[in-house]
Amino acid sequence: MANSPTGDSVLTRLDRVLSTFSAADSLLSAAEIARRTGLPPATAHRLCRDMAELGWLEALPAGYMVGTRLWEMTNRSAPTMKLAVRARPYLSDVHTVMGQHVQLGVIEGHEVLFVDRLSAREAPRIHGGVAGRLPLHVSATGLVLLAHASPEFRTFYRTHHQKDSPGPIISEERLEQVRQQGYCAQTGVIEREVTGVAVPIRQRGRNVVAALGVVTDDDDVARRPAPWVQMLQIAARGIQREISGKS
Structure with a gap:
């Protein structure tokens, strides 16, 4: 009214x-x-x-x-907050080993919404924080979500949203690469010499509902992301069990 x-x-x-x-x-x-x-x-x-x-x-x-x-109401009933609560122990495990920014993101509209993040004192200063948003294509976490979105959503996003936002123009070939390799790693899109690595989180083994990422200025990650990807994937599988086995 x-x-x-x-x-x-x-x-x-x-x-x-x-x-x-x-x-x-x-x-x-x-x-x-x-x-x-x-x-x-x-x-x-x-x-x-x-x-x-x-x-x-x-x-x-x-x-x-x-x-x-x-x-109070958000923590009591919002699905994203329930996801964050169930994922937190796994973020903590990754954070303990890596000692860098570890974050959990979901698609909200045409952006990635970071619903949780753990940071270390020695980690680089980066944009955003919990409840912060970024265009999907400028962060590894967001790019994983975009890559696993529907073809219609991807086409609409690439046509109407990424042109007016910072960062490189993302091709469908790049998104296919992210889907096929099972992770995204990119350096210097927002902050110079800062690398983001992220993997998808699926619900009941199918739909991607979130992405788990790490952000670091460790040069070794950009050169050899495989150990970091493996650790993120182990944590992602734990989160998947949590959210698929409980209502």
Whole structure:
């Protein structure tokens, strides 16, 4: 139901408010939220106040932050969070051995959404974090997901999305190579001299539902990815058993 001068529904306005927050901007005043959303100041103030009362936002003297209600409901019911919880022990095993960034990604829209990541102190500084997104074709994790998507999705993505994003143009031959070899390894697409390696995670041995990757500046990985791929594949099979054997 739309009850605003612009015709936006209540849900649309709530989504616009929540979308203004990010890791860099975790605390915003109602006036700043109004400016970023384009909502009238009075409407933004009222929405923020009501959302704070329900726990969607947290009211602080300096402004508002995302509240615990959203975190609570996401962890309780979201399939991606259930996947992250079941995958975490396997990410921990890989992280203990490799001592680098280890991450779990899923397709969200036309991007890779990183639902979990473990990082080491000596690991290189990289873009994004948990709940961060990247175009599918610029990270090894995303490229694995793109390679195993439907032909229709791949064609649409390559036609409409990768041209406007950073990174190389990905051919269908490159995606076929990723599918055939069972992993993706690429260096220097986002950060120079940083290599990403990723493998698919399947549900019940069929559909690829996620990808498990490692990101490192270890030169040896770019030259010899096989040992890293093997370790990731062992962990991926463990995750597959978890998500296929339990509801």
